[in-house]
Amino acid sequence: xxxxxxxxxxxxxxxxxxxxxxxxxxxxxxxxxxxxxxxxxxxxxxxxxxxxxxxxxxxxxxxxxxxxxxxxxxxxxxxxxxxxxxxxxxxxxxxxxxxxxxxxxxxxxxxxxxxxxxxxxxxxxxxxxxxxxxxxxxxxxxxxxxxxxxxxxxxxxxxxxxxxxxxxxxxxxxxxxxxxxxxxxxxxxxxxxxxxxxxxxxxxxxxxxxxxxxxxxxxxxxxxxxxxxxxxxxxxxxxxxxxxxxxxxxxxxxxxxxxxxxxxxxxxxxxxxxxxxxxxxxxxxxxxxxxxxxxxxxxxxxxxxxxxxxxxxxxxxxxxxxxxxxx
Amino acid sequence: xxxxxxxxxxxxxxxxxxxxxxxxxxxxxxxxxxxxxxxxxxxxxxxxxxxxxxxxxxxxxxxxxxxxxxxxxxxxxxxxxxxxxxxxxxxxxxxxxxxxxxxxxxxxxxxxxxxxxxxxxxxxxxxxxxxxxxxxxxxxxxxxxxxxxxxxxxxxxxxxxxxxxxxxxxxxxxxxxxxxxxxxxxxxxxxxxxxxxxxxxxxxxxxxxxxxxxxxxxxxxxxxxxxxxxxxxxxxxxxxxxxxxxxxxxxxxxxxxxxxxxxxxxxxxxxxxxxxxxxxxxxxxxxxxxxxxxxxxxxxxxxxxxxxxxxxxxxxxxxxxxxxxxx
Numbered sequence: 001x002x003x004x005x006x007x008x009x010x011x012x013x014x015x016x017x018x019x020x021x022x023x024x025x026x027x028x029x030x031x032x033x034x035x036x037x038x039x040x041x042x043x044x045x046x047x048x049x050x051x052x053x054x055x056x057x058x059x060x061x062x063x064x065x066x067x068x069x070x071x072x073x074x075x076x077x078x079x080x081x082x083x084x085x086x087x088x089x090x091x092x093x094x095x096x097x098x099x100x101x102x103x104x105x106x107x108x109x110x111x112x113x114x115x116x117x118x119x120x121x122x123x124x125x126x127x128x129x130x131x132x133x134x135x136x137x138x139x140x141x142x143x144x145x146x147x148x149x150x151x152x153x154x155x156x157x158x159x160x161x162x163x164x165x166x167x168x169x170x171x172x173x174x175x176x177x178x179x180x181x182x183x184x185x186x187x188x189x190x191x192x193x194x195x196x197x198x199x200x201x202x203x204x205x206x207x208x209x210x211x212x213x214x215x216x217x218x219x220x221x222x223x224x225x226x227x228x229x230x231x232x233x234x235x236x237x238x239x240x241x242x243x244x245x246x247x248x249x250x251x252x253x254x255x256x257x258x259x260x261x262x263x264x265x266x267x268x269x270x271x272x273x274x275x276x277x278x279x280x281x282x283x284x285x286x287x288x289x290x291x292x293x294x295x296x297x298x299x300x301x302x303x304x305x306x307x308x309x310x311x312x313x314x315x316x317x318x319x320x321x322x323x324x325x326x327x
Numbered sequence: 328x329x330x331x332x333x334x335x336x337x338x339x340x341x342x343x344x345x346x347x348x349x350x351x352x353x354x355x356x357x358x359x360x361x362x363x364x365x366x367x368x369x370x371x372x373x374x375x376x377x378x379x380x381x382x383x384x385x386x387x388x389x390x391x392x393x394x395x396x397x398x399x400x401x402x403x404x405x406x407x408x409x410x411x412x413x414x415x416x417x418x419x420x421x422x423x424x425x426x427x428x429x430x431x432x433x434x435x436x437x438x439x440x441x442x443x444x445x446x447x448x449x450x451x452x453x454x455x456x457x458x459x460x461x462x463x464x465x466x467x468x469x470x471x472x473x474x475x476x477x478x479x480x481x482x483x484x485x486x487x488x489x490x491x492x493x494x495x496x497x498x499x500x501x502x503x504x505x506x507x508x509x510x511x512x513x514x515x516x517x518x519x520x521x522x523x524x525x526x527x528x529x530x531x532x533x534x535x536x537x538x539x540x541x542x543x544x545x546x547x548x549x550x551x552x553x554x555x556x557x558x559x560x561x562x563x564x565x566x567x568x569x570x571x572x573x574x575x576x577x578x579x580x581x582x583x584x585x586x587x588x589x590x591x592x593x594x595x596x597x598x599x600x601x602x603x604x605x606x607x608x609x610x611x612x613x614x615x616x617x618x619x620x621x622x623x624x625x626x627x628x629x630x631x632x633x634x635x636x637x638x639x640x641x642x643x644x645x646x647x648x649x650x651x652x653x654x
Contacts, residue, residue, distance in 0.1 A: 019349060024371065027412075028439065043604040044351065085354070112355065273644070277370040277606040277637035310604030314648040317600070321641040 004196040007189070010057040010153035011160055017089065018053050018157065019045050023165045023304070026275035034295050036302040038171060039288060040162060041278045043310025047113070049236070049284065050158055050186050050308050051082030051145075057154025058143050059086045067092045069139035074127050076102035078236055078309050079145040080110045088114030095134055097127050105313075146185030147243035155186040159193025162304060166198065172302050174200040178258065178287035180308040181205035181214050182237035184246030190306065191253035202255040204298070206287040208234040208262060213241050214250060215257025223247050233262050233316060236283030236309050258297055264289040269320035272307065282316065284309035331523040334516070337384040337480035338487055344416065345380050345484065346372050350492045350631070353602035361622050363629040365498060366615060367489060368605045370637025374440070376563070376611065377485055377513055377635050378409030378472075384481025385470050386413045394419045396466035401454050403429035405563055405636050406472040407437045415441030422461055424454050432640075473512030474570035482513040486520025489631060493525065499629050501527040505585065505614035507635040508532035508541050509564035511573030517633065518580035529582040531625070533614040535561040535589060540568050541577060542584025550574050560589050560643060563610030563636050585624055591616040596647035599634065609643065611636035 023038045030036050042050040059071055070093035073083040080096045087094035096110050100119040111117050120130050134140055144151060162177060177194065179187040184205070191203040205214045210232060216224040225241040232238070242250060260268075265282040268289035272280045280288070287305040291298070350365045357363050369377040386398055397420035400410040407423045414421035423437050427446040438444050447457050461467055471478060489504060504521065506514040511532070518530040532541045537559065543551040552568040559565070569577060587595075592609040595616035599607045607615070614632040618625070 019351075022346060022349065022371070024346075028436075031439075041604075044349070048604050109355075112358075273606055273641075277368075277375050279600050279604040279606060314600075314651045318645065318648060321645060324641045 004192065006149065006153045007156040007160065007193055010061070010150065011157045013060040014053060014056055014154060014157050017056055020161055021045060023169060024276045024278070028275045029271060029292065032271070032292050033303065035300065037291050038166070038169070038302065038304045039272070039276060040158065040304065040306045041276070042158065042306060042308050043278055043280055043284060047078065047081040047085050048309055048311045049078035049082065050155055051078040052086060053157050054151035054154035054185060055079070055082035055086035055143060058148060058150040059083070059090050059092065061150045062141060066139070066141055069141070070094060071143050072097070072131055072135055072140040073143045073145070074131060075145060076106050078311055080106070080115070081113055081311070083143050084110050084113035084115035095140055097131050146183030147245045149245065152185050152189045152192070152246065154189070156189030156193040158186065158306060159190035160197060162190065163194060163197035166304065171304065172300060173198055175300050175302045175304055176255065176298055177201050177203045178206050178290050178303060178305045179203055180237050180284055180287045180306060181207050181257070182283070183239040184214060184242045184250050186306070186308060187254065188246040188249035191249060195253055203253060204255045204258055205250060206258045206260060206290045207237070208232060208265060208283070208286055209259055211238050212257060212259045213239070215259055217242050217247060218251060218254065218257050221251065234265060234283035234286060236281050236311065237286070238283070258290040258294055260286050260289040260294065264293045266320045267323045268292055269317070270323040273320065274324060278307065279310040279312065279317070280307050281309050281312035331519065333476065333480045334483040334487065334520055337388070337477065338484045340387040341380060341383055341481060341484050344383055347488055348372060350496060351603045351605070355602045356598060356619065359598070359619050360630065362627065364618050365493070365496070365629065365631045366599070366603060367485065367631065367633045368603070369485065369633060369635050370605055370607055370611060374405065374408040374412050375636055375638045376405035376409065377482055378405040379413060380484050381478035381481035381512060382406070382409035382413035382470060385475060385477040386410070386417050386419065388477045389468060393466070393468055396468070397421060398470050399424070399458055399462055399467040400470045400472070401458060402472060403433050405638055407433070407442070408440055408638070410470050411437050411440035411442035422467055424458050473510035474572045476572065479512050479516045479519070479573065481516070483516030483520040485513065485633060486517035487524060489517065490521060490524035493631065498631065499627060500525055502627050502629045502631055503582065503625055504528050504530045505533050505617050505630060505632045506530055507564050507611055507614045507633060508534050508584070509610070510566040511541060511569045511577050513633070513635060514581065515573040515576035518576060522580055530580060531582045531585055531617070532577060533585045533587060533617045534564070535559060535592060535610070535613055536586055538565050539584060539586045540566070542586055544569050544574060545578060545581065545584050548578065561592060561610035561613060563608050563638065564613070565610070585617040585621055587613050587616040587621065591620045593647045594650045595619055596644070597650040600647065601651060605634065606637040606639065606644070607634050608636050608639035
């Protein structure tokens with residue numbers, strides 16, 4: 001179980017290897033939101049998302065002999081790139097299992113970060129069978145994307161930084177912290193870190209419409225699944241349901257979930273481009289979208305939004321820029 | 328004259344008010360450049376460019392009684408926004424004199440940052456006459472964009488941060504530092520700071536083709552002017568000639584200038600979007616363009632590029648995104 005000691009130990013291993021991302025502000029965003037907005041741009045993290053933190057934490061925690069055999073991940077997205085680069089920087093091999101219809105650019109990027117990419121046919125094969133076989137043959141260690149204590153402890157470093165930076169900037173110690181939420185690794189990590197370091201802050205998970213499993217699970221007090229498994233622009237944070245490890249943490253520590261539309265996520269991307277000069281992907285913009293467009297559901301004169309990633313294709317980014325022309 | 332004592336004093340006044348921008352890297356950019364590339368993203372500075380540093384330095388250095396009467400600037404670009412916000416944060420009035428054909432968005436942005444915008448007709452009026460009259464009537468202090476020691480001392484804080492961050496990251500102490508160069512305020516400030524704090528580093532001014540007044544002036548050993556006064560995409564860094572104060576500093580401390588094409592600047596913007604998740608304007612991307620595409624003109628295994636600003640319109644940003652589709 002991730003606790004503050006495990007989180008502090010992970011932060012020690014991450015130090016000097018991850019980027020300490022700043023807290024960004026703009027008076028123009030404050031005016032839209034009706035309160036001060038602080039944005040934590042994890043798009044500026046290595047590999048363009050917070051996932052590098054958890055991957056580094058998990059890989060650095062492995063026994064060196066085991067690590068030398070290599071690590072395994074199932075992902076065609078941000079987790080794949082985080083694991084590939086973190087493994088490469090540890091001098092460890094990595095195998096990433098991806099569907100054969102994954103975008104060519106994502107496959108190429110993951111290979112360029114030093115990973116061996118193994119493709120499988122979604123229609124005919126189960127990725128777990130391939131992964132289990134490779135793991136058994138080579139002694140690989142599976143790095144789960146969120147339901148893994150050392151991954152959660154790594155993502156929690158975002159929360160440690162928020163607690164320190166909020167104090168430095170004079171942000172109210174009771175501010176709400178909005179976090180883009182998929183399986184809940186980042187959200188539960190931030191919540192655990194803030195429980196210890198800024199206990200008056202409340203973490204609020206933010207999800208896109210149609211994939212609000214965490215919001216509904218929190219409301220029901222039990223894990224709820226999404227009707228759809230995939231689809232839409234916010235692919236980076238779409239998971240079928242909150243995790244077995246993450247949900248109890250979310251349930252104990254987080255405030256009610258917030259749900260935004262894809263249109264709001266695109267408008268938040270456009271405003272992040274215009275006012276903060278950062279590149280966000282739709283899934284990485286939902287927390288900022290909630291801060292900007294769901295102000296009546298948020299308490300306090302200041303709000304912190306974690307912008308979780310920026311790995312967006314140019315054609316999707318153009319959709320966001322189109323929103324500026326209409327404004 | 329700006330010296331290291333003035334620079335250190337300016338850094339003290341800036342502390343807690345400016346953003347300490349990180350040094351960003353990407354293995355993908357390293358591969359293109361053929362060496363390690365460190366990018367200093369001043370697009371993440373308040374108002375989206377380094378100009379806020381110089382404006383804060385100059386305004387904070389004023390006698391409080393004089394400051395309370397207000398400041399004046401001629402600019403429709405980044406300097407205007409930097410002066411407007413820095414004045415507002417000091418509780419001082421600001422008057423920005425802009426041509427009446429300046430883009431409506433730039434006028435609106437500058438007003439929103441608290442400035443009074445005075446428009447003039449470029450065909451019929453001289454901005455200096457309007458400015459002189461306003462300054463005399465109201466006791467305003469003119470904040471020059473680059474040929475002003477306290478402005479140079481403020482921009483020099485970029486150099487102080489580079490010296491510290493390069494040491495933290497283990498960058499070679501003889502790395503070349505590429506700086507987007509217009510009138511030379513940023514470039515000369517960085518050069519003065521590095522002369523004191525990292526004297527083996529060499530600053531290289533970078534300009535767009537057709538506006539290479541600094542490169543030609545350095546080569547000639549005397550101030551040379553551009554044939555054209557304006558035009559092209561790199562408007563943020565277009566000035567008729569190096570400054571009377573900045574040129575002797577550039578001449579004493581800088582290596583030869585580098586010159587890139589607009590096409591290279593757009594490709595650098597595209598790669599900054601894809602690999603660093605930051606938004607650059609064309610003029611703010613020329614130093615990165617030189618690092619990526621003019622490697623044979625640069626020495627050393629590591630290079631630092633200052634990305635000076637990100638205030639770009641969506642339509643120009645789309646031109647950059649188009650380069651990714653072609654890649």
